[in-house]
Amino acid sequence: MTMPEPKPQAKTLITSAGMLLGVRRVSVLMPGIVVFAVAFGAAASAKGLSLFETVLMSAIVYAGVAQLVAMELWRPEWTWGAIAGLAVVTATVNARMVLQGASLQPWFAPYPKWLNALHLFFFTDANWLIGTRYHSEGGRDLGVLVGAGLALWLVWIAATIPGHVLGALISDPRAYGIDLVMPIFFAAMIVPLWRGRRALLPWAVAGAVALVTAKLVDGYAFIIVGSLSGALVGAFSDDAA
Structure with a gap:
């Protein structure tokens, strides 16, 4: 009796070279990310959050637009209704990530679930744009997403600190046009996807x-x-x- 041959496994790839490529591709975003993170840190300071609480939110929540939205809705005292309202609003803002992740699912599918769970924690709009362009060019090294996401996460956390220290100097990012930084970038990045x-x-x-x-x-x-x-x-x- 012959044993059935195992089905060939889809080739997976994640390399240090891919991670470095991801860092290089995302480096053009760093100035905008820094400004955005500084704006969040300043807004959090104006709302009364401590430096530790602000940095902890950037590290664990890591959702730039949603964090700024949360600061707009932040209250000195909370009720369960206010917490539920904040959760609904931020979930609505972040719901786009479901569609973005689904569009790249065929690329992610062959990789272990633990690895996908890890790199999806660092998944952002910028990662999606970079990953979509890279994948459409024939690239398959998941290290590109991992490197880009990790670099953005570290920069986001680091830039939150001076923002909090600056405090109310830029507590309203719209007064300086900072709220336009990311939309302008997304518009520029999405053109090659035409x-x-x-x-x-x-x-x-x-x-x-x-x-x-x-x-x-x-x-x-x-x-x-x-x-x-x-x-x-x-x-x-x-x-x-």
């Missing part, structure tokens, strides 16, 4: 729905509503093609 006129409809629908939702509904629901609308249109477009 795949011709076929991609125009999902992008246009996502943008239009997000703008309309932002006008009609208070809060950050426009992020998830816009992204889901674009994803659905893109899925039906692919099926029809």
